[in-house]
Amino acid sequence: QPNAPWWTSAVVYQVYPRSFADSTGDGIGDLVGITSHLDHLRRLGVDVVWLSPIYLSPQADNGYDISDYQAVDPVFGTLEDFDRLLAETHARGMRLVMDLVVNHSSDEHPWFVESRSSKDNPKRDWYWWRPAREPFAAGEPGAEPTNWESFFSGPSWTLDETTGEYYLHLFDRKQPDLNWENPEVRAAVHEMMRWWLDRGVDGFRMDVINLISKDPALPDGATTGAGGLGNGFPHYATGPRVHEFIQEMRREVFDGREGAFLTVGEMPGVTWEDARLFTDPARGELDMVFQFEHVSLDHGPGGKFDPKPLDLRDLKASLGRWQTALADTGWNSLYWNNHDQPRVVSRFGDDDRWWRESATALATVLHLHRGTPYVYQGEELGMTNAPFATVDDLRDVESLNHYRASVEAGQDPGEVLKALRAMGRDNARTPMQWDASANAGFGDGTPWLAVNPNHEWLNAAAQYDDPRSVFHHYRALIELRHTLPVVAVGDFTMLLADHPHVYAYERSLDGTRLLVVANLHGTEQTCEVDPVWDDADVVLTNSEQGRIEGGRVALRPWEAFVRRLS
Numbered sequence: 001q002p003n004a005p006w007w008t009s010a011v012v013y014q015v016y017p018r019s020f021a022d023s024t025g026d027g028i029g030d031l032v033g034i035t036s037h038l039d040h041l042r043r044l045g046v047d048v049v050w051l052s053p054i055y056l057s058p059q060a061d062n063g064y065d066i067s068d069y070q071a072v073d074p075v076f077g078t079l080e081d082f083d084r085l086l087a088e089t090h091a092r093g094m095r096l097v098m099d100l101v102v103n104h105s106s107d108e109h110p111w112f113v114e115s116r117s118s119k120d121n122p123k124r125d126w127y128w129w130r131p132a133r134e135p136f137a138a139g140e141p142g143a144e145p146t147n148w149e150s151f152f153s154g155p156s157w158t159l160d161e162t163t164g165e166y167y168l169h170l171f172d173r174k175q176p177d178l179n180w181e182n183p184e185v186r187a188a189v190h191e192m193m194r195w196w197l198d199r200g201v202d203g204f205r206m207d208v209i210n211l212i213s214k215d216p217a218l219p220d221g222a223t224t225g226a227g228g229l230g231n232g233f234p235h236y237a238t239g240p241r242v243h244e245f246i247q248e249m250r251r252e253v254f255d256g257r258e259g260a261f262l263t264v265g266e267m268p269g270v271t272w273e274d275a276r277l278f279t280d281p282a283r284g285e286l287d288m289v290f291q292f293e294h295v296s297l298d299h300g301p302g303g304k305f306d307p308k309p310l311d312l313r314d315l316k317a318s319l320g321r322w323q324t325a326l327a328d329t330g331w332n333s334l335y336w337n338n339h340d341q342p343r344v345v346s347r348f349g350d351d352d353r354w355w356r357e358s359a360t361a362l363a364t365v366l367h368l369h370r371g372t373p374y375v376y377q378g379e380e381l382g383m384t385n386a387p388f389a390t391v392d393d394l395r396d397v398e399s400l401n402h403y404r405a406s407v408e409a410g411q412d413p414g415e416v417l418k419a420l421r422a423m424g425r426d427n428a429r430t431p432m433q434w435d436a437s438a439n440a441g442f443g444d445g446t447p448w449l450a451v452n453p454n455h456e457w458l459n460a461a462a463q464y465d466d467p468r469s470v471f472h473h474y475r476a477l478i479e480l481r482h483t484l485p486v487v488a489v490g491d492f493t494m495l496l497a498d499h500p501h502v503y504a505y506e507r508s509l510d511g512t513r514l515l516v517v518a519n520l521h522g523t524e525q526t527c528e529v530d531p532v533w534d535d536a537d538v539v540l541t542n543s544e545q546g547r548i549e550g551g552r553v554a555l556r557p558w559e560a561f562v563r564r565l566s
């Protein structure tokens with residue numbers, strides 16, 4: 001398609017710097033470590049690297065709490081290290097996208113330090129300050145200005161003794177929300193973004209960017225949470241001015257700038273209707289969004305830490321709905337994993353008996369949808385969830401807060417730990433498994449989060465020379481997107497929507513047709529497709545079988561194949 005934007009045929013690779021490669025031996029990954037492994041990414045064939053935050057930060061939420069947006073945290077290196085990483089990325093024909101975390105800053109950011117210092121400080125209004133709710137005195141239970149529950153447990157307001165008022169934090173208390181109603185805040189963010197673009201970066205992944213416009217009336221939410229807390233989500237998600245703010249950002253930061261950029265908005269709870277608006281090119285907002293519907297299907301009534309088994313029909317209905325919704329206007333992001341999600345081979349696959357088969361089947365299903373695929377570090381090796389034995393093995397603020405709050409509320413610690421083991425974010429954050437050596441080749445020091453013991457057999461070095469490996473399957477999928485326009489921009493049609501275990505769809509463009517069929521179950525399955533596929537070329541498979549006779553397909557456990565007609 002001559003007019004399709006460059007990112008329709010691109011694949012993005014997410015690096016979580018803390019866990020990628022440690023060059024200094026302090027147990028924490030760093031920029032020099034990333035630079036030294038860029039050839040792994042080139043070998044895989046990805047087009048874009050998205051770097052999770054490397055800015056100066058107290059690291060309360062591993063860098064998603066920023067105290068200086070224009071400095072590199074010493075734990076990751078220096079600005080010179082960054083410039084070198086950027087140059088080496090570009091030298092390999094890849095682009096580099098930064099994380100933009102501007103719904104909130106750190107409480108240690110000078111903006112917040114000033115803001116909290118007095119009620120008449122010029123930066124007071126850069127954050128959300130409110131007095132105690134009448135008739136309570138500040139500090140009394142129930143005195144919080146709204147009943148909103150924080151994403152990381154407990155109230156989303158904390159009392160600051162200096163002025164006796166509360167500040168809003170949708171996440172941890174060390175992550176106060178910036179007040180986007182204030183034009184000075186927006187101008188400061190735009191200036192900072194331009195500074196990074198002037199340095200040569202190629203775009204931004206925008207953290208919880210659909211939460212930046214709150215209803216300024218700050219109404220209470222329906223009470224659902226623990227201890228009488230309420231759900232504030234309807235009052236801060238996709239709020240009244242969010243499209244205006246994002247359009248303004250586009251104008252102020254990107255308009256008139258030479259280059260090929262990528263913008264992706266992370267948007268918990270976003271609907272497909274809103275996603276169409278955010279990504280309609282005519283509206284000048286974002287290139288694509290991360291939606292959460294498909295990674296919420298295994299959440300039970302109690303939320304993510306009350307997981308239930310996935311029904312494959314729900315997954316097909318959800319992803320299919322998004323394919324249809326953004327078929328003519330807007331664009332999808334495709335992902336199973338990121339630094340917040342459990343590992344997909346453990347979550348939707350079988351990381352034991354059918355490890356290789358299920359990792360490659362799930363990859364096949366995802367990558368050949370219409371949209372831009374994202375690979376999270378280690379996913380291309382089939383990395384799995386970690387065998388955390390006790391709560392002391394965990395590091396994530398969300399998990400630790402949830403554990404404390406649940407146990408205080410009387411839940412059984414063993415049950416809480418079980419849920420954290422299945423769904424906790426640290427599963428995604430164990431060090432990258434480069435080889436079979438003691439720390440998996442991550443670095444010489446004791447890693448900040450223990451290496452998964454399965455690195456002895458599950459590692460990059462073991463897969464490079466194995467054409468059947470998970471790594472080479474990802475490499476082949478990425479190559480298909482680069483070489484076949486039907487993968488990048490073809491139409492999508494879901495097949496067999498009611499089959500409980502087989503995921504199948506067709507892509508088509510100008511007379512070229514692709515058939516994708518995957519058995520996402522550990523038993524043999526059969527299904528029917530159009531007999532026209534009987535003799536079609538097999539473009540990719542993770543199995544030896546792959547026969548179609550008279551339209552009848554017999555599939556081995558977790559078998560996946562792609563066929564082509566043209």
Ligand code: TEU
Pocket residue numbers: 061064065101151171207208266268304339340398
């Ligand atoms: O995450 C936002 C978000 O809504 C989630 O993925 C969240 O971490 C999780 O669902 C809580 O249950 C972004 C970042 O990706 C995450 O790492 C940060 O902690 C969060 O924003 C705050 O910056």
